[in-house]
Amino acid sequence: MDFITVPDISVLVLQLMNGLTRAMILFIIASGLTLILGTCGIVNFFHGSLYMLGAYLCYSLALFLGNYWAALVLAPIAVAFLGGFIEVALLRRIYKADLLMQLLLTFALVLVASDVVRLVWGPAYKMLEAPSIVAGSISILGAQWPNFAGFILGLGPAVALGLWFFLYKTRAGRIVRAIALDEEIVSILGIDVRRVLTLVFMLGCLLAGFGGALQAPLVALNITMDSSVIVESFIVVVVGGLGSIWGALLGAVIIGVTHSFGIMIMPRVALVSIFVVMGIVLIVRPWGLMGTPLSKLAR
């Protein structure tokens, strides 16, 4: 069994932490995806490209401003406005169209975005250094672990809590949930549904861009980073349950940890492990771990 390696405890801890860090970024991206899916009903294949744009914009802004934190705030906002523009110009026309139209339109946008990034930033890998305040590392059970990853680890649940508060404790959030249930009734009540949908879409895009901006100091940026993330985000959304924020958090943790332990224990099957998880969930519990069986999206 030469392809199974048994590591010691510090490596295990490190791997768990890495998996969780990855999971939190994945959650932030996937929460935007699930929000757009649950409210606008759009299967947004373009989401991975928005994440990539967020990462590249953050890279350029951080170099230009000399300050990562400013870039971390500005890049997602820029991505959100781009998303808003696309929603008004293109996606709004296909809300009533079927799944295929949405796939095709957003896929066309994926192709365009991928070459635009190549045109603007070039095909070479880009590296951004971790911001200095959190550049150090702490030691957990003998494993050296970067502070920046700790920052992200705390951020994930904070975003989840924020989204939950917004959706369940504010008036605007109630309107969003009402639209997810029945658009027509909400519009009869005198609410401009189209504008709300645009804003929700922008919020989803903001989260994708935010995920990208957080990822920027962690990995080398490249022009194929959109395709792996979009597939993983969809897996997270499906495993968690379509439209469910807490489901996305749970799904992201499962997928992130599965992947990171998969790489360590059996590198050869790491790629497939997340698809196996999704396959099992879809066969045993098709509506997702935290979804509801009668959700209109699960049919």
Add this chain to the structure above:
Amino acid sequence: MTLVSTRRWPWAAAVVIILIGLSFFLPLFYIHLAATMLCMVLFAISYNLILGYSGMVSFGHGMFLGIGGYVYALLATKTSVPMWLSLAAAPFVAGISAAIVGWFCTRLRGILFAMLTLAFSMMVYSLAHQWYGFTGGDDGIVGIPVPKVIASEQSYFCFVALVTMSALLVLLRLTRSPFAATLTGSRENIERMGFIGIELRRYEIVMFAISGFFSGLAGVLLSLINRQIFPAWMHWSTSAEPIIMCMLGGSGTFFGPVIGAVVMTGLKYWLPTYTIYWQLVLGIILLPLVLFFRRGISGFVMNSVMSRARK
């Protein structure tokens, strides 16, 4: 409607003869391109069996294309099974795999159906990608032997043209059958089909298996003309191609995907020779098609013909 109600095989025979005639004049590069187009036409039409006639959106059909190609490649390189027998066996393996995958997937609808097909196809992809000892891993299998009779460009083109046109005749016959009509009914109104006592899932599994069989056949032909095969054939990006082809040509008609497959394959061959930003161009071509030609190129043509006929 005369074209549909009269006998169809003379038309197919005429097309085959024209294609074979063309192959005497075309340079080698175009013969290869034309053969690839024919394979993709078969792939797109077999995909449209489940998309256009039963409304299922599979996101894993590359798996059947790859299984067909890999089964032939493995039998031809690793065993002494007669090559013609391997050629014939490969699509059946793809069809049986499709029946198994279909049994699981048809319990779901819409996006979840798509995601489960994606999961299965990526499992098979990983198997081919990682199992170096058996499938050659991501190096794929190169130098696949082919029967001597169809070894030259000219003869393999004739073979591919004959097989794809025969397959299209069978598929056309199938789509005009009561069996396909039942499935189309399911696409329109699934509850009603249940009320009149039809157990749809069985129909869907059979259609999925048939679609997998012909996708596998397309895969065998592709591996014949390229003499090599790579795991990328089973990646989800390959699975996305027939979706685009069907939508581009129009999934509402039998011949729509033909247009889509020819246009798509042509663009993918041509564009990269002009610009490295071919994805950008392809995306910009696709956008207005999605927004303004909802029923694809064939739907657009049909509409304009119809409205002219009414005047």
